[in-house]
Amino acid sequence: MAMSRLSFRPRPLDIHKKLPILKSAREFEDDDPTAAAVAVARAGVLLRQSAPELTAATTATEGEGNPTPTKKNIQEIPTPQFDAVDTYERDYTRTFAQPTCYIRGRGARAEIGEFVEYDLDNEDEDWLEDFNNERKNLNPEKLEVLLFKLEILDHKARERAGAITPTFIGPVPVLLQLDAAMEALQYLSVRYGVFQAVYSYWKDKRERWQKPILRRLQPPPPVNDTNPYNVFRPREKAHRLHTRRMQRRENNIQSFEKLRMVRRNLDQAKALMDALVKREETKREAMECEVNLRRIQMKYKHEAQLVDEGTALSGFQQVSSRFGSSEDDYADSDDTTTEQPYIRPPVFRPRFADHKLSIIPTLRIKRERELKRRPQQNGWVFKRDPEEPVLLFTRPLDPEKLLAAGIKPPPDPPIENGATMPPFRCRGRIGRGGRIIFDRWNPLLQTPIGQETSYYVPYSRRPPSPES
Amino acid sequence: MGSMEASTAPENGTAAAAAAAASTVCNGAGGGGGAAAASNGGGVERRLRSSAASASWASHLPLEVGTRVMCRWRDQKLHPVKVIERRKSSTSSSPADYEYYVHYTEFNRRLDEWVKLEQLDLETVETDVDEKVEDKATSLKMTRHQKRKIDETHVEQGHEELDAASLREHEEFTKVKNIAKIELGRYEIDTWYFSPFPPEYNDSPKLFFCEFCLNFMKRKEQLQRHMKKCDLKHPPGDEIYRSGTLSMFEVDGKKNKVYGQNLCYLAKLFLDHKTLYYDVDLFLFYVLCECDDRGCHMVGYFSKEKHSEESYNLACILTLPPYQRKGYGKFLIAFSYELSKKEGKVGTPERPLSDLGLLSYRGYWTRVLLEILKKHKSNISIKELSDMTAIKADDILSTLQSLDLIQYRKGQHVICADPKVLDRHLKAAGRGGLEVDVSKLIWTPYKEQG
Numbered sequence: 001m002a003m004s005r006l007s008f009r010p011r012p013l014d015i016h017k018k019l020p021i022l023k024s025a026r027e028f029e030d031d032d033p034t035a036a037a038v039a040v041a042r043a044g045v046l047l048r049q050s051a052p053e054l055t056a057a058t059t060a061t062e063g064e065g066n067p068t069p070t071k072k073n074i075q076e077i078p079t080p081q082f083d084a085v086d087t088y089e090r091d092y093t094r095t096f097a098q099p100t101c102y103i104r105g106r107g108a109r110a111e112i113g114e115f116v117e118y119d120l121d122n123e124d125e126d127w128l129e130d131f132n133n134e135r136k137n138l139n140p141e142k143l144e145v146l147l148f149k150l151e152i153l154d155h156k157a158r159e160r161a162g163a164i165t166p167t168f169i170g171p172v173p174v175l176l177q178l179d180a181a182m183e184a185l186q187y188l189s190v191r192y193g194v195f196q197a198v199y200s201y202w203k204d205k206r207e208r209w210q211k212p213i214l215r216r217l218q219p220p221p222p223v224n225d226t227n228p229y230n231v232f233r234p235r236e237k238a239h240r241l242h243t244r245r246m247q248r249r250e251n252n253i254q255s256f257e258k259l260r261m262v263r264r265n266l267d268q269a270k271a272l273m274d275a276l277v278k279r280e281e282t283k284r285e286a287m288e289c290e291v292n293l294r295r296i297q298m299k300y301k302h303e304a305q306l307v308d309e310g311t312a313l314s315g316f317q318q319v320s321s322r323f324g325s326s327e328d329d330y331a332d333s334d335d336t337t338t339e340q341p342y343i344r345p346p347v348f349r350p351r352f353a354d355h356k357l358s359i360i361p362t363l364r365i366k367r368e369r370e371l372k373r374r375p376q377q378n379g380w381v382f383k384r385d386p387e388e389p390v391l392l393f394t395r396p397l398d399p400e401k402l403l404a405a406g407i408k409p410p411p412d413p414p415i416e417n418g419a420t421m422p423p424f425r426c427r428g429r430i431g432r433g434g435r436i437i438f439d440r441w442n443p444l445l446q447t448p449i450g451q452e453t454s455y456y457v458p459y460s461r462r463p464p465s466p467e468s
Numbered sequence: 469m470g471s472m473e474a475s476t477a478p479e480n481g482t483a484a485a486a487a488a489a490a491s492t493v494c495n496g497a498g499g500g501g502g503a504a505a506a507s508n509g510g511g512v513e514r515r516l517r518s519s520a521a522s523a524s525w526a527s528h529l530p531l532e533v534g535t536r537v538m539c540r541w542r543d544q545k546l547h548p549v550k551v552i553e554r555r556k557s558s559t560s561s562s563p564a565d566y567e568y569y570v571h572y573t574e575f576n577r578r579l580d581e582w583v584k585l586e587q588l589d590l591e592t593v594e595t596d597v598d599e600k601v602e603d604k605a606t607s608l609k610m611t612r613h614q615k616r617k618i619d620e621t622h623v624e625q626g627h628e629e630l631d632a633a634s635l636r637e638h639e640e641f642t643k644v645k646n647i648a649k650i651e652l653g654r655y656e657i658d659t660w661y662f663s664p665f666p667p668e669y670n671d672s673p674k675l676f677f678c679e680f681c682l683n684f685m686k687r688k689e690q691l692q693r694h695m696k697k698c699d700l701k702h703p704p705g706d707e708i709y710r711s712g713t714l715s716m717f718e719v720d721g722k723k724n725k726v727y728g729q730n731l732c733y734l735a736k737l738f739l740d741h742k743t744l745y746y747d748v749d750l751f752l753f754y755v756l757c758e759c760d761d762r763g764c765h766m767v768g769y770f771s772k773e774k775h776s777e778e779s780y781n782l783a784c785i786l787t788l789p790p791y792q793r794k795g796y797g798k799f800l801i802a803f804s805y806e807l808s809k810k811e812g813k814v815g816t817p818e819r820p821l822s823d824l825g826l827l828s829y830r831g832y833w834t835r836v837l838l839e840i841l842k843k844h845k846s847n848i849s850i851k852e853l854s855d856m857t858a859i860k861a862d863d864i865l866s867t868l869q870s871l872d873l874i875q876y877r878k879g880q881h882v883i884c885a886d887p888k889v890l891d892r893h894l895k896a897a898g899r900g901g902l903e904v905d906v907s908k909l910i911w912t913p914y915k916e917q918g
Contacts, residue, residue: 013874013881015854015861021885038550081542081658082790088654088687091695092679096763102707102910117726119694122686140693184669215666216726220747229664231744232729308904 025027118148118214127201138194146198149185150176151214154206167222167234170208174203191262397428397436409438529563529585530554531593535641538592539570539583546589563809569644578660582673645671645703647737651691653679653810655763655790663736664744666757677726680763682730703755703762708911709803714902715764716803717755718911721748721771726751731769735786741822742784750774751783752914754807756800760790767791770800772807773818774914779860781808781815785825795901796814802904808858812912816860833859833867834897841873841885848883 023415065289085091120128121142128143154176158164161175178199182192190198211218221230338346402409531537531551539549549570557567564585571580645662651674665684669675675684676691680700685691704727705719721728727746736742751771757764768787773780782804787797808815817829836857841848854861868874871893873884 011876011879011881013850015850015865018849018852019874019881020847021844021883023885023887059591063782083652083656085654085656087692090581091692092653092762094761096761098759098761102710103715103717104707105705105717105723114698118685118695119685119690121690125687125690141697144693157755195609215729228743229667232732232747233745234747237749292469313510347695416688435761 025407116145116148118144118145118217120147123205131197132202137191138198142188142190143198145188146185146190146195147202148214149188150199150202151212151217152180153181153184155212155214157218163218168219169222172206172212172219174206279433285433286434381467395430397430402428402436407436480486493572497722497789498730501678530566531568531588536572536573538574540571540589541870542544544625546592547575549583549588555582557584580645581658582645609895625717647673647675649679650684650734650737651675651688652677652734652788655788657789660742661737663733665733671761675731677734679765682727682734684730684733702757702759703753703764705755708754709904709909711905711908713759714799715757715759717757717764719753719755720914721751721753731755735769735784738786738789739784741820754800754803756803757794763851767794768796768800770804772804778818779813779815780818781805781813781858782817785817785828788808795899798832798899798906800902802894804899805832806904806906806912807911810911812907814854814858814860816863829863830867831897832900833863834871834893835900837864837867838894838897840888841883842887842890844885905912 070448120143124143124147125140128140131136154174155164157175157180158172163173163175165172178196182195185195205213221227221233223233223235225233242358409426426440428436428438431437502694512687533551535551537549537551538546539593541547549572551568552571553569555569557565567582567584568588569580569582570588571577615696619782645659645661645839646665647659647669650657650659665675669686670686674684675686676688677684678691678694678698678700680702681698681704683694683698685694702715703717703719704724705717718859719727719731725748728751729744731753732744732748734743736744738748750773752774753769753771755769756767758767759765766788768785768791770785771783773783785797785800785804787800793801804817817825821829836859837853840853840856850861850864853864855858857864865874867884872894873889874881875884876882
């Protein structure tokens with residue numbers, strides 16, 4: 001059993017898969033009576049190998065009867081050494097009464113302002129002792145207040161001078177002048193001589209330390225400082241970015257250049273988009289004009305027809321208007337790269353199966369209309385091949401204008417390596433938006449490209465000749 | 469904020485130090501050097517030997533870094549040590565006036581300390597060449613591979629989660645403890661590790677901490693003066709849990725920067741693989757206190773990133789030495805998972821885990837998971853266990869696998885939950901410590917202001 005288990009690698013465990021819980025050892029044994037024993041033994045070995053710390057814990061907790069704990073044990077769990085402080089009860093007063101509700105934090109000391117955050121250090125105490133040997137007129141609490149206030153005032157002076165740096169990049173200078181300090185701290189009513197002495201002691205200390213002596217005001221080390229003895233450097237993480245990629249980005253010259261390039265690209269894209277919007281607006285206007293024109297033409301033609309034949313097809317008006325609305329459906333498709341509007345209206349590839357029924361009568365009506373229209377053809381429409389489907393909103397190309405503009409239709413058929421490619425033809429037209437379009441025709445089916453499988457085949461006609 | 473290190477030892481871990489207290493030769497309680505030690509020593513033979521030794525060693529004082537010697541430890545027994553560093557103990561220029569920073573080769577690095585010359589038994593000085601000199605001499609003959617192999621075998625036990633190189637670098641930076649003792653409230657505590665206090669504090673073997681705002685000072689009078697004006701009686705944040713005399717405070721490192729930094733300086737004295745490299749702004753500190761009529765006394769804390777991408781729910785954890793072995797560490801771990809449950813997230817402690825940290829966490833995971841498996845009847849997925857406990861799936865897998873409870877049978881994984889086996893593992897994992905009463909936790913997950 002043990003061997004067979006080693007001989008293959010178990011499938012990785014899927015954490016979402018529900019695992020059976022086997023409660024009794026008998027369930028383990030069902031296929032091999034020794035399996036459980038092996039498993040238990042193996043568990044023991046594994047425990048000792050992969051988790052020595054757990055074994056240590058086992059020994060530690062079960063070791064009550066064990067008089068000689070292992071050496072390893074001593075290393076793992078050292079005895080913490082501590083003593084009671086005999087002055088504790090004097091130093092800390094019994095003045096705390098726990099409120100019944102949970103305590104809410106107040107603002108930090110810095111915000112409250114009146115708390116004297118500075119504590120004298122050895123140097124201050126030694127200086128004060130020397131100072132008082134001569135005059136005996138300054139107590140430590142007062143000195144603490146003075147040094148604290150000097151630090152705060154100097155910090156404010158540096159703030160006003162815009163000299164606060166976010167990190168420690170060089171010695172922090174003293175900007176506070178004696179007379180300014182004296183004036184600001186008048187309310188402490190310290191004699192001038194004493195104040196002057198304290199000020200010069202403070203200034204001297206500040207210049208030696210090259211940084212504020214109040215810890216809160218000391219700038220943190222720079223982000224790129226790698227000295228492990230300097231601590232609490234700011235982290236860029238403060239403004240947490242959302243993706244790992246963004247987190248990897250640093251604020252350096254390179255990333256600045258990259259961002260500038262991105263900006264340039266975006267500006268260009270915006271200019272392009274503005275031009276595009278303008279073009280589309282113009283196109284829409286042009287198309288609206290064309291629609292109006294066609295409507296007028298159709299109306300005019302129908303009226304003429306009704307007059308001409310004296311017959312009115314029942315339901316004709318309705319179908320006609322439906323046809324008109326389905327043209328509107330196609331109005332947008334001209335912009336797609338696979339342009340095939342030239343054929344579409346008559347073919348009516350069903351976009352939805354349930355349109356099928358309504359399409360056929362439409363086509364029939366359409367053909368009837370085509371036939372009936374012939375006598376009244378006017379303008380550019382009359383040039384059409386009668387078999388050719390009506391292509392609304394497009395116009396034929398004017399070869400002279402093309403020539404004048406230097407536009408050549410694609411050559412047909414192209415010749416490559418002396419061999420003639422299967423012939424294909426192009427037909428030019430002016431699309432709805434006023435663009436010049438050359439439609440390629442499939443040489444086999446003689447239909448426009450993209451229409452090969454269409455319902456068009458039954459309507460096959462003679463191949464159209466290129467207009468140029 | 470680097471790694472974490474829980475200091476919750478099983479209740480009856482070691483009694484070795486206490487048990488051994490009475491049994492030694494009392495040697496060199498006063499006296500300045502080798503000769504004094506010898507004169508108290510006893511037998512004629514020994515005196516002869518030692519005086520000879522001291523005569524020869526007097527000329528070698530001060531001892532070189534790297535010297536191996538026996539040293540009297542706090543159990544009053546002699547233990548082998550290696551000199552790591554030395555310094556002048558006074559302004560006099562006598563070669564005997566040095567103190568030595570020694571590593572007890574039998575013990576964990578956290579017990580390294582400064583000792584006076586009279587604690588060293590100079591008879592036992594080994595004429596061992598300084599390791600660094602030796603390294604230089606042999607490095608030419610050794611291939612890089614051989615050298616690395618040697619380096620790797622020298623790595624201390626108990627930090628299996630760190631690679632050898634970073635561990636050695638770390639030890640080099642922090643090899644000498646700067647602060648030997650601190651006074652914090654009721655207790656004077658021996659420290660375990662180096663902590664990067666501002667340079668102004670480096671000349672002080674003992675620091676006095678204000679128990680509430682954790683400001684630290686070099687002299688007792690400074691602390692006493694501070695206590696008269698200190699306006700805090702509890703950590704400066706919001707109380708989010710109270711059960712009996714036990715309270716938990718949440719302190720925002722951004723709002724209370726100096727407090728957060730003070731706490732980090734203090735904690736580093738007891739945590740080996742903690743880094744103070746980055747600022748405390750991005751962390752919340754959960755400070756556990758025992759409260760009485762003097763105030764709320766910190767017993768331990770854990771820190772937590774405000775937003776962790778790696779789904780860390782704990783960065784550093786510490787129970788202060790006087791409060792260790794009382795179940796507070798287990799309480800802190802359990803509390804960190806209760807916060808994760810309230811956030812509706814799974815969590816995991818930041819890596820690497822220290823020796824004691826891994827031990828505590830394995831214990832917690834084992835207890836929580838095995839209690840569920842004992843009661844659970846139907847099939848269960850690792851993901852479901854994770855959702856129930858807020859323990860990350862990886863930690864569940866590693867725990868169950870290390871106990872060999874997940875086995876592959878007949879083409880599928882199964883969980884082997886024989887009650888007897890579970891009980892055995894549960895017993896090994898130790899007791900659960902103080903319970904977290906979730907109904908007393910009044911807390912909303914951190915949200916960025918503005």
